[in-house]
Amino acid sequence: MFNATQFYSTIEDIISLHPSIKVIGIGIPGQSVDGEITVSSHERLNGIRLAEDVQSKFGLPAILENDVNAAVCGYVYREEIAEDQCVLAIYFSENSPPGMGIYLLGGVLKGIHGLAGEIKFLPSMDWDESKGTEVFSTVYVKLSKYCNPYLTLIRLWSIERIWKKSPFFIF
Numbered sequence: 001m002f003n004a005t006q007f008y009s010t011i012e013d014i015i016s017l018h019p020s021i022k023v024i025g026i027g028i029p030g031q032s033v034d035g036e037i038t039v040s041s042h043e044r045l046n047g048i049r050l051a052e053d054v055q056s057k058f059g060l061p062a063i064l065e066n067d068v069n070a071a072v073c074g075y076v077y078r079e080e081i082a083e084d085q086c087v088l089a090i091y092f093s094e095n096s097p098p099g100m101g102i103y104l105l106g107g108v109l110k111g112i113h114g115l116a117g118e119i120k121f122l123p124s125m126d127w128d129e130s131k132g133t134e135v136f137s138t139v140y141v142k143l144s145k146y147c148n149p150y151l152t153l154i155r156l157w158s159i160e161r162i163w164k165k166s167p168f169f170i171f
Helices: 004-017 050-058 067-079 129-147 159-165
Strands: 024-028 030-033 036-040 062-066 087-091 099-104 151-155
Touching: 004 050, 024 030, 024 050, 024 067, 030 062, 050 062, 062 067, 067 087, 067 099
Parallel strands: 024 062, 087 151
Antiparallel strands: 030 036, 087 099
């Protein structure tokens, strides 16, 4: 569950520990359109203009990005993947349909309103939320066939477990 007080307090703590920070990047489980979060698995985020709020509170530019898109960007940057490669980052949550970040032609493919990675809407996926991660192999095989990626990164554990291990990725 999104806790705004804890969220802003955490940002404040990080900025105080790292005063050289010039930009705040925020990854969310969802997408924003024109600055407003319109799609999120955390319903309390829907309708919020989070990047604007963060920028206003801390006086630093803030970037809001889908969490899987942010992860694939960080991975490609860290691993120095060539611009001509295709990398798919697929995230299977325990309680939500899978999401995907697509690195192609030197950048993240976003699609209309940033929803290119919403693979549950692909016509041949037959997403059934009751099956959870059981559909993993079917989704993976179909996407690999369609995209012929250089590399596919896959996460099968819940965001809660990831958050407890390492809440921040610093590149």
